Amino acid sequence: MKRWILIAVLGLVVAGTAFWGYQEHQEKNAILIQAENTYQRAFHELAYHIDLLHDEIGTALAMNSDQRLSPQMVEIWRLTSEASSDVNQLPLGLLPFNKTEEFLSNIGDFTYRTAIRNLDDEPLSDEETETLKNLYEQSAEIERELRQVQHLVLEENLRWMDVQMALADEDAQVDNTVIDGLKTVEKTVEGFSEADVDSSIIGTSAKNHQYKFLQGSKDIDENEALRISKELFKIEDESQIRITETGNGAEVPMYSASYTNGDRHGYLDITKQGGNPISLLVERPIGDKKISLNEGTERAEEYIEKLGFEDMILFQSSEYDNIGAYSFLYSQDGVRIYSDAIEVKVALDNGDILGLTAQNFMQNHKERDIPQPDITASEAKEMVNSNVDIQEEFLAVIDNDLGEEVLTHEFLGIYGDDTYRIFINAMNGQEEKVEKLGGSEINYAVN
Amino acid sequence: MVYKRTCLLLMVICTMFIAFESTNPTKTVHAFSPQVIQQGATGDDVIELQARLQYIGFYNGKIDGVFGWGTYWALRNFQYEFGMKVDGLAGQKTKDKLVQVTDYDESFVKEQIAKGNKFTHYGGVDKEKQSAPQPQKQQPKQDGGAKQEQQPANDGGEQAQQQAEPAPQEEQDEQPAEQGADADAQAEGPATTAVNVPQGFSQNDIQLMANAVYGEARGEPYEGQVAVAAVILNRVESATFPNTVSGVIFEPRAFTAVADGQIWLTPNERAREAVLDAINGWDPTGNAIYYFNPDTATSSWIWSRPQIKRIGKHIFCK
Numbered sequence: 018m019k020r021w022i023l024i025a026v027l028g029l030v031v032a033g034t035a036f037w038g039y040q041e042h043q044e045k046n047a048i049l050i051q052a053e054n055t056y057q058r059a060f061h062e063l064a065y066h067i068d069l070l071h072d073e074i075g076t077a078l079a080m081n082s083d084q085r086l087s088p089q090m091v092e093i094w095r096l097t098s099e100a101s102s103d104v105n106q107l108p109l110g111l112l113p114f115n116k117t118e119e120f121l122s123n124i125g126d127f128t129y130r131t132a133i134r135n136l137d138d139e140p141l142s143d144e145e146t147e148t149l150k151n152l153y154e155q156s157a158e159i160e161r162e163l164r165q166v167q168h169l170v171l172e173e174n175l176r177w178m179d180v181q182m183a184l185a186d187e188d189a190q191v192d193n194t195v196i197d198g199l200k201t202v203e204k205t206v207e208g209f210s211e212a213d214v215d216s217s218i219i220g221t222s223a224k225n226h227q228y229k230f231l232q233g234s235k236d237i238d239e240n241e242a243l244r245i246s247k248e249l250f251k252i253e254d255e256s257q258i259r260i261t262e263t264g265n266g267a268e269v270p271m272y273s274a275s276y277t278n279g280d281r282h283g284y285l286d287i288t289k290q291g292g293n294p295i296s297l298l299v300e301r302p303i304g305d306k307k308i309s310l311n312e313g314t315e316r317a318e319e320y321i322e323k324l325g326f327e328d329m330i331l332f333q334s335s336e337y338d339n340i341g342a343y344s345f346l347y348s349q350d351g352v353r354i355y356s357d358a359i360e361v362k363v364a365l366d367n368g369d370i371l372g373l374t375a376q377n378f379m380q381n382h383k384e385r386d387i388p389q390p391d392i393t394a395s396e397a398k399e400m401v402n403s404n405v406d407i408q409e410e411f412l413a414v415i416d417n418d419l420g421e422e423v424l425t426h427e428f429l430g431i432y433g434d435d436t437y438r439i440f441i442n443a444m445n446g447q448e449e450k451v452e453k454l455g456g457s458e459i460n461y462a463v464n
Numbered sequence: 465m466v467y468k469r470t471c472l473l474l475m476v477i478c479t480m481f482i483a484f485e486s487t488n489p490t491k492t493v494h495a496f497s498p499q500v501i502q503q504g505a506t507g508d509d510v511i512e513l514q515a516r517l518q519y520i521g522f523y524n525g526k527i528d529g530v531f532g533w534g535t536y537w538a539l540r541n542f543q544y545e546f547g548m549k550v551d552g553l554a555g556q557k558t559k560d561k562l563v564q565v566t567d568y569d570e571s572f573v574k575e576q577i578a579k580g581n582k583f584t585h586y587g588g589v590d591k592e593k594q595s596a597p598q599p600q601k602q603q604p605k606q607d608g609g610a611k612q613e614q615q616p617a618n619d620g621g622e623q624a625q626q627q628a629e630p631a632p633q634e635e636q637d638e639q640p641a642e643q644g645a646d647a648d649a650q651a652e653g654p655a656t657t658a659v660n661v662p663q664g665f666s667q668n669d670i671q672l673m674a675n676a677v678y679g680e681a682r683g684e685p686y687e688g689q690v691a692v693a694a695v696i697l698n699r700v701e702s703a704t705f706p707n708t709v710s711g712v713i714f715e716p717r718a719f720t721a722v723a724d725g726q727i728w729l730t731p732n733e734r735a736r737e738a739v740l741d742a743i744n745g746w747d748p749t750g751n752a753i754y755y756f757n758p759d760t761a762t763s764s765w766i767w768s769r770p771q772i773k774r775i776g777k778h779i780f781c782k
Contacts, residue, residue, distance in 0.1 A: 051716070051723070054714050054723075055714070055716075057710075058711065058714030058715075061668075061672060061708075061709075061713075061714070062708055062710045064666075064668065065669065065709065066708075164666060167668045168667070168668055168671075171668060171672065171675070261774065263750065264770070264771035264774075264781075266772040266781050267773065268750055268751060269750075273773060273775075275685065275687065277685075284685070284687035286748060296746055298686060298690060298746060298748070306507070308499075309497075309500060309501070309502075310501075310505040311505070333503075334505075335504035336504055336507075338733075338737070340737075341504075342740075342744050344744075344745070358745070360744055360746070362741070372741065372746060376745070376747060408540070431537060434534070436533035436534075454533055455663055
């Protein structure tokens with residue numbers, strides 16, 4: 018009897034210990050993951066901030082007006098401080114990374130000094146422009162090296178915790194790509210608004226435009242929604258379609274339709290008012306490329322015309338893995354309206370439409386009274402930095418920093434190796450926006 | 465001015481003749497496919513276009529197979545100098561002209577790309593001088609001579625040239641063997657050495673987002689994945705959240721997949737495509753900044769948010 022009790026007690030103790038041990042282990046793991054996440058965040062933010070820093074310095078180079086330049090310098094200054102705080106959060110205690118920090122603080126000092134100066138009285142001297150140019154080139158190199166490291170980190174799922182261990186244990190001969198990569202970054206340096214991510218200015222209109230342009234005043238019912246989605250999905254059998262309604266948090270009441278048929282899947286949002294399509298997504302395996310990006314453009318144009326969007330002009334096109342992505346802008350009497358944008362996706366294997374989003378268009382579109390510009394294009398050109406070689410010009414309506422729509426002269430120009438889009442207010446000649454255009458990047462996977 | 469232009473034209477014509485004369489007999493008939501090449505396109509035709517434009521000194525960037533801004537301006541300059549319609553589209557006429565006045569050494573270019581070499585394709589320059597093996601930092605002097613001769617043909621792009629040497633886009637230093645690992649990311653991707661990325665985003669940003677989307681919503685329908693990516697972007701724009709993609713993703717306690725490490729699963733192509741859609745403007749959530757799974761949500765606060773809609777297992781709210 019006694020023996021049995023003893024066994025039971027011991028058994029309990031063992032089970033208890035095991036349970037406790039397991040819990041401790043779980044907790045330790047959770048904390049490890051959390052620490053790892055903090056490091057990851059600091060690192061990816063560093064890479065992003067350096068990217069941005071590089072772009073912003075480039076933009077500053079292409080700017081002309083001093084009213085824009087001061088805020089731009091402040092922006093760069095802010096980015097340098099963010100980037101150096103990112104560096105400081107990385108577990109690099111044992112790795113000499115001070116040159117990079119020095120570089121950051123150099124940029125910071127320089128931009129701070131120029132930002133607080135009255136640039137109207139004392140514009141940038143040639144020397145200072147030269148300095149800025151050098152900083153631009155140096156930041157390009159750091160950006161490139163960091164991206165390379167970042168690619169490796171993502172590709173090989175590298176852990177900062179391991180980096181830390183490797184750094185602590187100097188004897189261990191580990192092949193640590195992160196450390197090597199960061200050392201390269203450091204070596205490179207030795208040799209020499211974020212507020213709105215500025216992804217692109219398309220559709221960046223003020224938030225309070227609330228779906229002004231919904232055709233039709235009558236609300237549609239579910240049957241009608243079903244009919245419309247059948248038509249847009251191009252399928253016969255409506256029993257496959259599932260319709261749901263939006264809740265009370267939606268900005269505009271909508272029906273959402275989805276269907277699945279084999280490996281084909283579709284999703285559609287249409288407004289209740291008037292049954293306007295807001296976004297369409299079709300997912301299916303894409304075969305080999307049979308039609309060109311250019312033919313895809315024609316399909317996309319036909320499609321939006323059929324849906325009743327008029328006067329849309331192609332603004333951008335890109336090819337991603339056999340899919341063509343197109344964005345169109347509304348053009349009112351030859352003036353491009355940036356906030357009224359529509360995006361279309363075309364499969365380049367057979368030309369099917371894979372997606373449409375008209376959210377920006379529906380939110381912002383209205384008939385506008387576009388005034389005659391007070392400033393001619395050639396006058397506006399004078400306002401552009403004389404180093405920029407202007408290649409193309411348009412009239413455009415964009416949203417300025419305050420979220421108001423303004424009429425501008427838009428110029429596309431080259432400065433150095435980069436292309437810039439520059440907007441000059443057509444009423445008062447103010448430089449409204451300068452944007453450095455990217456759009457392609459080295460393919461790390463192949464190189 | 466007029467005199468200068470005539471002069472330019474003469475020189476161009478001269479160069480043209482030289483090129484034509486010397487290459488005509490050997491020219492293989494291979495040339496562009498019938499497509500009209502426009503900005504944003506990728507692939508073999510773009511490689512050929514870039515190589516041919518470089519041959520006569522209009523294009524000084526890397527021959528990477530992506531029709532970006534550099535190629536666009538080069539093409540427009542070409543069209544301008546040859547008195548064609550300047551539209552930045554490589555249509556039949558433009559392509560015919562290009563084929564007529566330039567030579568394209570396909571095997572050379574393809575070989576260089578396959579080897580990952582740094583190379584150029586200027587006309588009248590020894591091929592061997594135009595390529596440098598992989599881990600090379602210094603760009604060989606190769607193009608100096610060629611450029612001088614051809615410079616006149618090119619007025620808009622010459623600024624581009626001045627900086628072409630030390631400037632961006634020519635890296636590719638030590639890149640360990642990881643071609644294979646990426647085969648799925650760039651499935652049978654042809655020989656292009658660059659890719660299109662949406663304005664303002666790098667491949668790494670996209671990859672990181674794809675990781676998050678895959679970790680959070682891999683079992684969801686496609687629009688559910690686009691929706692999660694859209695929420696991340698909406699948060700970046702929102703004043704109450706961090707202003708960077710990585711900041712939003714790694715914000716403590718924001719995403720469960722981050723907290724439990726699922727974010728480090730390798731995402732599939734579908735997640736990446738969903739992220740691209742979201743970046744390109746698709747937002748099935750209607751500007752949501754929160755979402756939760758009603759079956760597992762533990763916080764009662766989340767239920768108090770105004771709900772927009774349900775996609776798959778997730779409820780999206782303001």
